[in-house]
Amino acid sequence: MKQVMDFKLKANEKCGHGYSLLRLVPVHGTMPQVKPGQFAQVAVSNCREAYLRRPISINYADSHEMWLLVRRAGAGTNALCDLPESTVVNLMLPLGNGFSTDVEGCALLVGGGVGIAPLLMLGKRLAARGTEVRFLLGARSMSDLLELDLFRRTAEVAVATEDGTLGYKGLVTEHPLLQSTDITHIACCGPMPMMKAVARIARERGINCEVSLENTMACGIGACLCCVEDTVDSGNVCACKEGPVFNINRLKW
Amino acid sequence: MVDLSVKIGQLTLKNPVMTASGTFGYGEEFADFIDLSRLGGIIVKGTTLHPRQGNPYPRMVETPSGMLNAVGLQNKGVEHFANIIYPRIKDLDTRVIVNVSGASVEDYVGVCERLNGLDKVAAIEVNISCPNVKQGGMGFGTTCAGAESVVSAVRKAWDRTMIVKLTPNVTDITEIARAAEAAGADAVSLTNTFLGMAIDVERMRPYLSTVTGGLSGACIRPIAVRMVWQVANAVQVPVVGLGGIMNGRDAVEFMLAGATAVQIGTANFIDPQTSVKVVDYIEDYLTRHGMSSCSELIGAMKR
Numbered sequence: 001m002k003q004v005m006d007f008k009l010k011a012n013e014k015c016g017h018g019y020s021l022l023r024l025v026p027v028h029g030t031m032p033q034v035k036p037g038q039f040a041q042v043a044v045s046n047c048r049e050a051y052l053r054r055p056i057s058i059n060y061a062d063s064h065e066m067w068l069l070v071r072r073a074g075a076g077t078n079a080l081c082d083l084p085e086s087t088v089v090n091l092m093l094p095l096g097n098g099f100s101t102d103v104e105g106c107a108l109l110v111g112g113g114v115g116i117a118p119l120l121m122l123g124k125r126l127a128a129r130g131t132e133v134r135f136l137l138g139a140r141s142m143s144d145l146l147e148l149d150l151f152r153r154t155a156e157v158a159v160a161t162e163d164g165t166l167g168y169k170g171l172v173t174e175h176p177l178l179q180s181t182d183i184t185h186i187a188c189c190g191p192m193p194m195m196k197a198v199a200r201i202a203r204e205r206g207i208n209c210e211v212s213l214e215n216t217m218a219c220g221i222g223a224c225l226c227c228v229e230d231t232v233d234s235g236n237v238c239a240c241k242e243g244p245v246f247n248i249n250r251l252k253w
Numbered sequence: 254m255v256d257l258s259v260k261i262g263q264l265t266l267k268n269p270v271m272t273a274s275g276t277f278g279y280g281e282e283f284a285d286f287i288d289l290s291r292l293g294g295i296i297v298k299g300t301t302l303h304p305r306q307g308n309p310y311p312r313m314v315e316t317p318s319g320m321l322n323a324v325g326l327q328n329k330g331v332e333h334f335a336n337i338i339y340p341r342i343k344d345l346d347t348r349v350i351v352n353v354s355g356a357s358v359e360d361y362v363g364v365c366e367r368l369n370g371l372d373k374v375a376a377i378e379v380n381i382s383c384p385n386v387k388q389g390g391m392g393f394g395t396t397c398a399g400a401e402s403v404v405s406a407v408r409k410a411w412d413r414t415m416i417v418k419l420t421p422n423v424t425d426i427t428e429i430a431r432a433a434e435a436a437g438a439d440a441v442s443l444t445n446t447f448l449g450m451a452i453d454v455e456r457m458r459p460y461l462s463t464v465t466g467g468l469s470g471a472c473i474r475p476i477a478v479r480m481v482w483q484v485a486n487a488v489q490v491p492v493v494g495l496g497g498i499m500n501g502r503d504a505v506e507f508m509l510a511g512a513t514a515v516q517i518g519t520a521n522f523i524d525p526q527t528s529v530k531v532v533d534y535i536e537d538y539l540t541r542h543g544m545s546s547c548s549e550l551i552g553a554m555k556r
Contacts, residue, residue: 002285004525043523051470052315052522092286092525218313218320219522223278225298225324226313235306236327241282 002095002221003032009087010065016144018072019114020081025065027088034061035098036122037189037212037245040068041220043090047079052218053092054080055240057189059117059147060124066093069146071114095220096244099210101125105184106132110198112172112190113139118212120147122187123154132182134158138172138190141165173197183207187245199248209248215239255539256546257532259293259513261491262414262439264376266293266348266514269547270504270532273495273518274299274352274378274418275324279338280345286525291532293514294348296378297338301354302363304330314451314460319470319497320519321449323463326354326386331367343373352418354380358406365410375414379407379438382420382445384467391445394420397432408437416493419443419484421473426480427487434488442493442516443484444477470519471497478510485511485552500527501534508535511552 007024015021039057044050054076059067070080083089099122107126109119116137127133133155139145142165151157159167160175168175173194177183178201188198189212202209217227222241229239231250237243257268271294277283280295289295307327314321328334334351342349351374355361361379368374381394381403393399404417417433419426421444430441446467451460459465477496485492494512497519498504504515520527535547544550 004286049317050315051318052320216311216313218322218519219276219282219525221278221282221525223276223282224313224322224522225275225307225327226322228307228310228312228327230310236310 001032002092004090004092005029005032007066007089007091009083009085009089012083012085016146018081019146020070021059022068022070022080022083022089023065024068024089024091031061031063031066032094034058034066034094034121036101036125037098037118038094038096039220039244040091040093041095042068042080044076044079045090046083046087047076050076050079053220055095055214055217055220056080057117057212058094058121060121069114069117092220096240097242099187099212099245101129103131103185106134106182107185107187108134108136108177108180108183110136110172110178110186110188110190111138112194113144114146115190115194115212116146116151118189119187120150120154123151127155134177136160136172136175136177138175138194171197173201186210188212196253199251199253202248210245211248211251212244213239213246214244255536255544257536257539259547261416261493261514262376264348264414268293268532269508269514269535270528271296271350271493271514271516272521272528273516274380276518276521279342281341283521283525287529290346291529292347294350294375295342295345296350296352296516297334297342298328299326299352299354299380299383300328300331300334300364301326302331302360304328304333309462311460311462312466316449316451316468316470317472319468319472321451321461321466321468322446323461323466325463326383331364335367335371339371339373343371348375349373350376350378350416352378352380353407354383354386356386358402361403361407362410365407369411376416377407377411377413378416378418378442379403380418380445382418384420384422384446384448384465391420391422394429395423397428400429400432401436404433404436404438414439416440416442418445420445421476421480421496422448427483430484430488434490438490440491440493440513441484441488442495444473444480444496447473447476469497471499473497474503478506481507481512482510482554498531499523501531501538504531504535505538505550508547508550509552509554513551
């Protein structure tokens, strides 16, 4: 069930260049059940420019706390990254559908930039059920690779950096792991050009593939019809409600 | 105990708070967050005779204290509403009002004829004010003759309460309100969104696929309050006020200006519980001011 809830900011950890990891605990009540790939609509109380909530992917959630990894992308997200610890933050959650978790075989989880956020929890969930998990994480530079230790503790991690400061030098989409014959499923979240390139490779190779979209949205619950994605089967559908995760077979990419 | 009920045409609402079309889906989207039976009414998404895909993405951009949208009346048409949506929402303990849109007079009449068979549709809101469709919509609402043509045709096809939703994108909204009243409207609602535009200066492109869109949110409230006040002084039928209501205080402001009821729109996106908080606020306000019913509040601004 979706809820509107107050959370207390337990810790605000600056990470990489221009990111904050917000660690939140409910002020009252218990943590709602969250599926990997779902998101929260975050009220930005400390910013005059932010009229609407900001949709932020859930990085990690257990029965006690929840993490949001936020990239400084504008006035609203800058304000979120600057929230003082102990601030009360109002969230609507959990929103959206989330990634498939009934995956058999070998799953490759491909993330770029802040798009790695939902893949951590997805990897943990898949590994716990016995799916073989591999991460392929990309960034401009080593310092933009966030939570690398946490990913490494979950499963095998391959890295691509554009400047070659860590791992493969180049784009994630050029990484040899994407050509591995073991892969039976891909889950991808990152910049649009990266997701489109991964989707193309998955199609060519006949691999089942899900991507997480970040279409601009207002309500986050399928009411305003602003964040639509044009699908093969149903025309315009709300990315906030029927997504943000879509099987690439539904998309007109 | 105060009496919160208000009357719009033949329709009695348990309280003056409704949710605005296009901001509340079919109510179901909000059922996790609020008890829908606490609302005076739900005005469901703009419904057309045939399915509409709406405008291409991107359809929304945030603006100072508001947002621009260019949804373009995306909906699956009145048949889908009647067969799929209506059975799910007809037994809600609130008034279900359908917002009706069209590109021609015949379209509006066709929707009404289909809705006639649905007993629990308490009223319709005739949308002659959508700024995001090329034909019809706002085109009808910007001239007295256009408003008259739609409203009089719908009046012949619909016996239950008819609210006519007006566009603010006109020189004198009171003229259009009078034309709608003369053609048989039981009430008018205002305002729909204000035509606006925003440009991404780095990319040198408009933010919206349609270039222009409808501006809503707190930024339009003072203009909407002014228009409600003008129209309430120009017509005899009830006026339903909307435009940037964010909380109970704002709703009372519209009622003091002459609105019999109010609609909560964009605020639903920011706090999905706004509408029920507004109901609570109005009840408390009436008590604090020694008023026993909403009728004492409507148009009670002192000068």
